[in-house]
Amino acid sequence: xxxxxxxxxxxxxxxxxxxxxxxxxxxxxxxxxxxxxxxxxxxxxxxxxxxxxxxxxxxxxxxxxxxxxxxxxxxxxxxxxxxxxxxxxxxxxxxxxxxxxxxxxxxxxxxxxxxxxxxxxxxxxxxxxx
Amino acid sequence: xxxxxxxxxxxxxxxxxxxxxxxxxxxxxxxxxxxxxxxxxxxxxxxxxxxxxxxxxxxxxxxxxxxxxxxxxxxxxxxxxxxxxxxxxxxxxxxxxxxxxxxxxxxxxxxxxxxxxxxxxxxxxxxxxxxxxxxxxxxxxxxxxxxxxxxxxxxxxxxxxxxxxxxxxxxxxxxxxxxxxxxxxxxxxxxxxxxxxxxxxxxxxxxxxxxxxxxxxxxxxxxxxxxxxxxxxxxxxxxxxxxxxxxxxxxxxxxxxxxxxxxxxxxxxxxxxxxxxxxxxxxxxxxxxxxxxxxxxxxxxxxxxxxxxxxxxxxxxxxxxxxxxxxxxxxxxxxxxxxxxxxxxxxxxxxxxxxxxxxxxxx
Numbered sequence: 001x002x003x004x005x006x007x008x009x010x011x012x013x014x015x016x017x018x019x020x021x022x023x024x025x026x027x028x029x030x031x032x033x034x035x036x037x038x039x040x041x042x043x044x045x046x047x048x049x050x051x052x053x054x055x056x057x058x059x060x061x062x063x064x065x066x067x068x069x070x071x072x073x074x075x076x077x078x079x080x081x082x083x084x085x086x087x088x089x090x091x092x093x094x095x096x097x098x099x100x101x102x103x104x105x106x107x108x109x110x111x112x113x114x115x116x117x118x119x120x121x122x123x124x125x126x127x128x129x130x
Numbered sequence: 131x132x133x134x135x136x137x138x139x140x141x142x143x144x145x146x147x148x149x150x151x152x153x154x155x156x157x158x159x160x161x162x163x164x165x166x167x168x169x170x171x172x173x174x175x176x177x178x179x180x181x182x183x184x185x186x187x188x189x190x191x192x193x194x195x196x197x198x199x200x201x202x203x204x205x206x207x208x209x210x211x212x213x214x215x216x217x218x219x220x221x222x223x224x225x226x227x228x229x230x231x232x233x234x235x236x237x238x239x240x241x242x243x244x245x246x247x248x249x250x251x252x253x254x255x256x257x258x259x260x261x262x263x264x265x266x267x268x269x270x271x272x273x274x275x276x277x278x279x280x281x282x283x284x285x286x287x288x289x290x291x292x293x294x295x296x297x298x299x300x301x302x303x304x305x306x307x308x309x310x311x312x313x314x315x316x317x318x319x320x321x322x323x324x325x326x327x328x329x330x331x332x333x334x335x336x337x338x339x340x341x342x343x344x345x346x347x348x349x350x351x352x353x354x355x356x357x358x359x360x361x362x363x364x365x366x367x368x369x370x371x372x373x374x375x376x377x378x379x380x381x382x383x384x385x386x387x388x389x390x391x392x393x394x395x396x397x398x399x400x401x402x403x404x405x406x407x408x409x410x411x412x413x414x415x416x417x418x419x420x421x422x423x424x425x426x427x428x429x430x431x432x433x434x435x436x437x438x439x440x441x442x443x444x445x446x447x448x449x450x451x452x453x454x455x456x457x458x459x460x461x462x463x464x465x466x467x468x469x470x471x472x473x474x475x476x477x478x479x480x481x482x483x484x485x486x487x488x489x490x491x492x493x
Contacts, residue, residue: 037152037360038169040450041428043479059479061428063168063449064360085426 003125004030006096010112011121012072014054017096018115023078023103028060028069030095031125036062039091042084044069044101049077051104053111058101060091069101073111079103136160140185141277141338149356157249159186161359168360172452175324175365176493178353179283181345182362188252188273189332190259192266193242200266201243204259205235206384206393206400212237217304217319220392221384222258223402227409228380229387231255232372234321236306244272246330248374262401277338281345282328282357282365289349290318290329293341298329312344323362325369325491364449367458370420370490376431376446377418377460383409386462387418416443417468420490421476422456427483429459429476436482437474442467445476453493459485 005011010018015032019025033039041061051057051071058069081100083090091099106112116124137160146153151162161183164171174180192201201209206220214237222230222245231251236244247255252273259269281290290298293312298320301307306319314337322328333341346356363373372378377387384393385406394400395407423429429448434441448459459476467474470489475482 037164038167041426063364063452064163066428066430 003034003129004096005118005122005125007118009096009118010072010115011118011124012070012115013124014070014072016070016072018072018112020112024073024075024106024112025100026072026102026104027095027100028091029121029125031129033092033095033099036060036065036067038063039088042088042091042101044080044084045077047077047080051075051077051102053114071104072115073104073106074108075104075106077102078105138186140183141335142183142185142342145339145342146183146356151356151358154359156359157186159249161186162356164358164360165356168358168364169452171355171357171361172364174353174355175283175326175357175361176453177283179281179285179289179328179349180324180357180361181342181349181354182280182282182357183277183342184280184330184362185277185335185338186249187278188247188249188255188271189244189276189278190247190252190256191238191242191244191270191272192259192263192268193239193270194267195241196265197241197243197267200263201235202399203266204262204401205233205245206402207235208394208397209235209237209243212243214239215305215307217306217321218392221378221389222255223384223393223400223406224380225401225405227383227385227402227405229374229378229382229384230258230380232374232378232389236317236319242267246278251374275335277333277335279331279333279338279342279345280322280324280328280362281331281354282322282324282326283354284327285349285352285354286326286328289345289352289354292348293344294318301329312341314341316341323369323371324365325371325493326365363447364452367447367449367460368451368453368491368493370460370492372418372460373447383414385409386414386416414465416462417465418446418460419463419468419472419487420458420460420492421474421485421487422454422458422492423476424484424486426457427476427478427481428457429461429478429483429485434477435461435463435474435485436477437467442474448476451492458492463487
């Protein structure tokens with residue numbers, strides 16, 4: 001199974017992606033949305049909340065599964081994708097675009113450097129993909 | 131058919147892999163949870179048809195002299211009253227009235243029946259029947275040799291008609307016949323676990339791949355697609371059909387589960403009947419209800435049900451209903467809340483989400 005892994009993003013071991021673009025945008029990867037199947041509910045923090053790298057910041061539910069969303073970087077939430085409340089399926093359809101989850105103002109810019117690049121993440125996915 | 135260790139495989143394991151299924155373990159078997167999308171497979175069953183590999187289900191046959199009177203002791207409905215060629219859904223109950231298993235009973239001949247049983251309970255049921263029918267009939271476990279498919283949805287009869295020379299239009303609900311299906315001799319029953327019209331097929335495992343692939347090929351132009359356990363679960367939930375291990379277990383009575391019409395208490399005589407009669411007289415402590423959430427969220431098994439700050443029950447199953455576009459579930463609650471329109475809250479990750487009791491089936 002081929003999964004889309006854009007070259008210009010950074011990736012966490014928890015299958016979240018990070019795009020540095022003004023703030024830092026966060027979402028789940030194509031591999032993650034594919035593993036979950038039809039996504040039916042996304043629970044996100046509020047603007048102004050703090051998130052901590054590696055800690056749960058929300059929940060994503062598919063028909064069959066519930067998993068924690070784990071923050072790939074620490075900082076303050078400066079925007080939340082409000083569309084996902086009514087259209088959680090955007091995560092399945094466009095996980096790197098309209099399915100983004102939160103925008104974070106990072107408290108420690110160096111954390112981005114601790115994430116994987118596309119090549120390293122592709123290897124991590126290949127190991128787990130069956 | 132069994133791997134060296136770990137979960138068993140059905141005869142269709144390689145076919146599922148080839149179709150791109152994601153596999154999970156269920157009831158000791160490796161089975162497809164979905165091929166493409168639970169929602170799409172669910173919609174296929176509601177709108178046209180879906181084909182499920184349910185070979186994990188068990189078949190226990192009781193045959194020969196004494197079989198029927200022995201079966202009367204362990205099945206919650208009168209087996210003697212089931213005419214050959216007919217099927218009844220019911221329970222095996224323990225002495226306390228709890229459910230050992232919920233099963234369908236096929237009356238195959240004057241002196242024989244078979245029960246179609248839940249995968250996780252095959253060995254338990256076999257021991258239970260052996261223990262309680264020591265002299266009545268010969269018990270045979272056909273589970274490993276038997277493949278079972280469920281063909282479900284409004285187009286099922288048309289799909290099956292294409293590969294079944296004798297036709298299936300005349301086969302009525304809860305009846306079965308032995309028919310030739312895609313060149314294979316199969317038991318075909320008009321039954322299912324989705325709330326839709328449909329059929330269940332029992333055939334030798336050695337012929338499973340041929341028949342499954344022929345059905346998929348012939349049915350594709352009519353909208354048939356393979357469907358996995360994920361859709362099977364959302365479909366049965368919309369139909370408010372209980373799933374053993376969730377709504378039913380050894381500590382749950384069929385009366386609490388609202389399955390009164392599947393236990394012939396007035397005929398009596400089966401194991402557990404006395405306990406159930408006493409329970410009916412004493413009144414129930416809890417009842418199974420269907421509910422829908424009035425706010426966003428998904429209720430899941432184990433979530434607490436609260437009302438007025440008090441815990442009054444527990445969710446046994448929950449999911450977003452693809453057909454209704456609402457979040458639905460089943461829960462055991464105190465009897466005073468077991469009426470359509472009653473309100474309570476479901477505690478989802480420490481958040482109280484408003485819910486309302488609704489009539490079942492949901493669709």
